[in-house]
Amino acid sequence: xxxxxxxxxxxxNSCLEAVSAASGTIKADIEDLFKRVENLKFSxxxxxxxxxxxxxxHTQVLLKVSTELGQIASRSQQQYDExxxxxxxxxxxxxxxxxxxxxxxxxxxxxxxxxxxxxxxPSDQELPCDSFIQWINSRAGENPIYWISGKPGSGKSTLMRxxxxxxxxxxxxxxxxxxxxxxxxxxxxxxxxxxxKSFHGILRSLxxxxxxxxxxxxxxxxxxxxWRAALASHSRADDWGARSLRKAFDDFLSIQLSDAKILxxxxxxxxxxxxxxxxxxxxxxxxxxxQHDNIKICLSSRPWxxxxxxxxxxxxxxxxxxxxxxIEKYVFGKLKSDARFLQLCSYSTTNADQxxxxxxxxxxxxxxxxxxxxxxxxxxxxxxxxxxxxxxxLDGIPADLDLYFxxxxxSIDPEYREEASTFLQLxxxxxxxxxxxxxxxxxxxxxxxxxxxxxxxxxxxxxYEFSALNMMDMEGWAFNLDQMKRRINSRCLGLLECHDxxxxxxxxxxxxxxxxxxxxxxxxxxxxxxxxxxHQYTGGEYDVTSYEACVWGTLAFVFGRLDTDHLTFFPAVKxxxxxxxxxxxxxxxxxISEELQPHDSVTYRFVKLIGSIVPLIEKNEALRHRLDMxxxxxxxxxxxxxxxxxxxxxxxxxxxxxxxWKNVLLARLTSDIVRNGVGRPLLLFALGDPELTGFNQTxxxxxxxxxxxxLRLGANPNEVYKGTSVFCEIMIILSASNPVFWYQLExxxxxxxxxASESIxxxxxxxxxxxxxxxxxxxxxxxxxxxxxxxxxxxxxxxxVTEADGSAYxxxxxxxxxxxxEDRELDELAALFVERREALSSKKSExxxxxxxxxxxxxxxKSYVDIGGQQGRKRIKMGN
Numbered sequence: 027x028x029x030x031x032x033x034x035x036x037x038x039n040s041c042l043e044a045v046s047a048a049s050g051t052i053k054a055d056i057e058d059l060f061k062r063v064e065n066l067k068f069s070x071x072x073x074x075x076x077x078x079x080x081x082x083x084h085t086q087v088l089l090k091v092s093t094e095l096g097q098i099a100s101r102s103q104q105q106y107d108e109x110x111x112x113x114x115x116x117x118x119x120x121x122x123x124x125x126x127x128x129x130x131x132x133x134x135x136x137x138x139x140x141x142x143x144x145x146x147x148p149s150d151q152e153l154p155c156d157s158f159i160q161w162i163n164s165r166a167g168e169n170p171i172y173w174i175s176g177k178p179g180s181g182k183s184t185l186m187r188x189x190x191x192x193x194x195x196x197x198x199x200x201x202x203x204x205x206x207x208x209x210x211x212x213x214x215x216x217x218x219x220x221x222x223k224s225f226h227g228i229l230r231s232l233x234x235x236x237x238x239x240x241x242x243x244x245x246x247x248x249x250x251x252x253w254r255a256a257l258a259s260h261s262r263a264d265d266w267g268a269r270s271l272r273k274a275f276d277d278f279l280s281i282q283l284s285d286a287k288i289l290x291x292x293x294x295x296x297x298x299x300x301x302x303x304x305x306x307x308x309x310x311x312x313x314x315x316x317q318h319d320n321i322k323i324c325l326s327s328r329p330w331x332x333x334x335x336x337x338x339x340x341x342x343x344x345x346x347x348x349x350x351x352x353i354e355k356y357v358f359g360k361l362k363s364d365a366r367f368l369q370l371c372s373y374s375t376t377n378a379d380q381x382x383x384x385x386x387x388x389x390x391x392x393x394x395x396x397x398x399x400x401x402x403x404x405x406x407x408x409x410x411x412x413x414x415x416x417x418x419x420l421d422g423i424p425a426d427l428d429l430y431f432x433x434x435x436x437s438i439d440p441e442y443r444e445e446a447s448t449f450l451q452l453x454x455x456x457x458x459x460x461x462x463x464x465x466x467x468x469x470x471x472x473x474x475x476x477x478x479x480x481x482x483x484x485x486x487x488x489x490y491e492f493s494a495l496n497m498m499d500m501e502g503w504a505f506n507l508d509q510m511k512r513r514i515n516s517r518c519l520g521l522l523e524c525h526d527x528x529x530x531x532x533x534x535x536x537x538x539x540x541x542x543x544x545x546x547x548x549x550x551x552x553x554x555x556x557x558x559x560x561h562q563y564t565g566g567e568y569d570v571t572s573y574e575a576c577v578w579g580t581l582a583f584v585f586g587r588l589d590t591d592h593l594t595f596f597p598a599v600k601x602x603x604x605x606x607x608x609x610x611x612x613x614x615x616x617x618i619s620e621e622l623q624p625h626d627s628v629t630y631r632f633v634k635l636i637g638s639i640v641p642l643i644e645k646n647e648a649l650r651h652r653l654d655m656x657x658x659x660x661x662x663x664x665x666x667x668x669x670x671x672x673x674x675x676x677x678x679x680x681x682x683x684x685x686x687w688k689n690v691l692l693a694r695l696t697s698d699i700v701r702n703g704v705g706r707p708l709l710l711f712a713l714g715d716p717e718l719t720g721f722n723q724t725x726x727x728x729x730x731x732x733x734x735x736x737l738r739l740g741a742n743p744n745e746v747y748k749g750t751s752v753f754c755e756i757m758i759i760l761s762a763s764n765p766v767f768w769y770q771l772e773x774x775x776x777x778x779x780x781x782a783s784e785s786i787x788x789x790x791x792x793x794x795x796x797x798x799x800x801x802x803x804x805x806x807x808x809x810x811x812x813x814x815x816x817x818x819x820x821x822x823x824x825x826x827v828t829e830a831d832g833s834a835y836x837x838x839x840x841x842x843x844x845x846x847x848e849d850r851e852l853d854e855l856a857a858l859f860v861e862r863r864e865a866l867s868s869k870k871s872e873x874x875x876x877x878x879x880x881x882x883x884x885x886x887x888k889s890y891v892d893i894g895g896q897q898g899r900k901r902i903k904m905g906n
Contacts, residue, residue, distance in 0.1 A: 346391020
């Protein structure tokens with residue numbers, strides 16, 4: 027209704043303006059016409075004649091007015107549609123997350139016509155499973171779940187991908203009955219990060235895909251508050267909680283299932299991170315969703331007891347019982363497609379077909395085992411082995427996957443074992459860039475390439491040549507990344523795989539992502555015996571944290587000296603995120619705060635490393651110019667860098683404030699630096715951007731510690747910066763971020779106790795005819811721009827900022843109309859200000875009373891009183 031009212035108002039105003047401006051002549055003629063009709067009282071015939079004459083003489087003007095009105099209506103509709111599309115995209119962006127498709131993209135395609143039987147079952151034999159085609163075409167509400175189970179490595183994910191990509195209208199027509207069938211899928215990945223392996227991620231991914239198809243339903247399935255916020259902002263919406271996701275999903279089903287069918291694929295229930303309670307959440311969701319008619323869900327997992335019990339009465343198949351024919355197709359197809367192996371078969375007296383048959387016969391339904399064996403056979407073929415020797419090697423390969431993995435580790439060339447173990451230990455740990463940069467994935471060919479240095483702290487060694495890594499030569503850079511891919515494959519015997527990133531520009535800079543061949547390999551490497559073997563190869567546990575800090579320090583140096591031409595290789599990022607060229611510096615700064623030991627001398631060596639990078643970036647005009655072009659909401663690190671040339675506070679201190687380096691601040695930050703600083707106040711750097719970090723208890727604890735320390739050193743919360751007070755800007759930033767009630771109220775208490783004004787000054791308001799409001803807000807207090815946008819566009823709206831006239835606006839009421847906090851929280855904040863007023867009043871009263879008492883005491887105790895001036899002062903004895 028609000029949207030409709032807004033559109034009508036825009037159209038009405040535009041129409042009135044157009045008619046008013048269209049023609050002064052037409053207005054005068056109309057008035058003259060009616061005057062003559064009234065005065066002369068023409069007959070009906072004469073009136074008709076006059077009107078016809080008038081119409082003919084003004085046809086062009088009327089046509090012009092009609093055209094302009096049509097254009098205005100069209101523009102109004104277009105503006106509204108654009109606003110609607112932006113709001114829809116804000117919601118979709120809030121559901122999207124890095125890695126949403128990464129596992130799906132990593133799953134191999136079905137090769138050599140394998141798995142065709144699932145959608146086209148053979149007519150001459152009965153498969154030992156429930157028919158998938160019969161299940162998909164069963165009546166609505168009848169057996170809505172199909173469960174695919176199988177051993178680790180049996181090809182469940184490949185089968186799920188094949189079905190989801192291949193199933194079409196010809197398979198669905200009986201069930202769909204002419205209705206649209208919406209499809210969505212999620213492939214869980216246990217070695218992945220966060221949302222890639224969580225129930226929360228499953229909900230976000232499925233809801234994202236369904237709403238992307240039915241964008242017009244977005245405003246009806248999200249809460250009114252979330253939709254209003256999306257309409258008022260171009261930036262990312264609030265994060266989603268599990269409850270809000272479930273409600274949005276249920277609302278979508280309730281609306282959409284009346285005129286469409288929904289088919290969902292969820293791969294890897296066993297990959298969901300956590301205990302059985304977490305996996306039970308997924309099962310509860312599945313069974314709740316299938317209470318709706320017109321929805322079917324295909325699932326896959328290992329045959330764990332909890333899934334066997336849950337899906338006991340559902341349609342199902344056990345994959346390893348069905349894939350012997352597929353395995354034979356794969357073995358024969360893969361080996362015979364290799365030119366060297368074909369040559370070997372041609373000139374060998376030993377039966378090569380028997381070798382291939384033996385390989386397929388020993389698989390026991392495990393495709394991963396087959397893949398590893400075929401890779402080994404091809405590698406040995408390239409090394410000149412005969413068919414007879416290959417047969418002997420096959421006889422020595424264990425059928426158990428874990429034993430095979432161990433055999434492969436032990437067969438790595440002793441010359442390569444240290445480097446291979448380093449790679450595997452690195453991949454076992456989640457990359458820091460995944461922890462600190464939401465839109466980035468993990469280990470890449472580039473970040474692993476430094477392992478050849480041999481020392482995990484290579485960048486801290488005296489005289490280390492940072493400049494040896496030359497990104498200016500992009501051909502040489504590409505060659506080195508390709509060399510690295512070859513090293514990874516040869517050192518680890520195929521246990522690690524390189525996957526190109528979706529964005530080709532990331533590929534050119536970082537190279538492909540490096541991941542485990544299969545989740546079962548990660549499980550194996552985490553066992554105590556495997557860990558001991560890896561540590562044996564590296565002479566103890568590898569220092570992953572120091573290695574990665576050195577990687578990011580080196581890349582910060584390399585990226586920090588690039589010129590304009592080479593900076594164009596970096597893709598732009600969304601508003602508020604870390605620019606790609608600053609990713610290494612940001613990640614290293616976060617690691618110093620979070621992971622490196624605070625009292626360790628190594629930490630100070632990394633801080634010193636950053637200190638050597640600072641002047642490099644300061645002198646790089648091309649980089650600084652590029653950063654200054656971020657005109658909308660900027661990541662705090664961009665603002666940090668752009669004021670380094672001011673020198674007060676020193677750049678290291680500003681970085682330490684933003685990233686909460688406690689010991690650096692204790693050692694280097696002084697009251698003089700705090701009070702005499704120029705540029706963006708340190709309190710704002712300490713706050714950062716809560717909208718980016720969301721609720722993270724560790725970050726909020728550090729944020730509060732840093733702000734307490736700054737306030738103790740004399741930081742002024744009422745300091746005016748770019749036309750607004752620090753406290754006012756902090757309130758605007760908090761009002762635009764995700765509410766974290768306890769921490770934000772604690773921050774308000776902290777600022778209040780150090781003298782923060784309880785009102786927003788007039789000079790920090792935009793004046794309108796209706797009322798005053800904080801900068802960046804409309805008259806209805808909906809947010810029009812982020813604080814970063816306001817700061818960048820301050821000059822453009824300066825004329826709208828009024829002079830201070832002594833009036834002010836209550837900050838508590840400002841937060842109340844923003845509707846970001848509950849009344850009880852705001853009442854508590856208001857009570858803090860009341861307490862402070864009462865304490866100040868009481869303090870003044872006590873001070874006044876003490877003054878009176880001192881004067882009275884002084885008067886009673888004196889025996890003499892001084893009279894006269896400075897020169898002629900006399901002391902007269904006072905009487906009793």
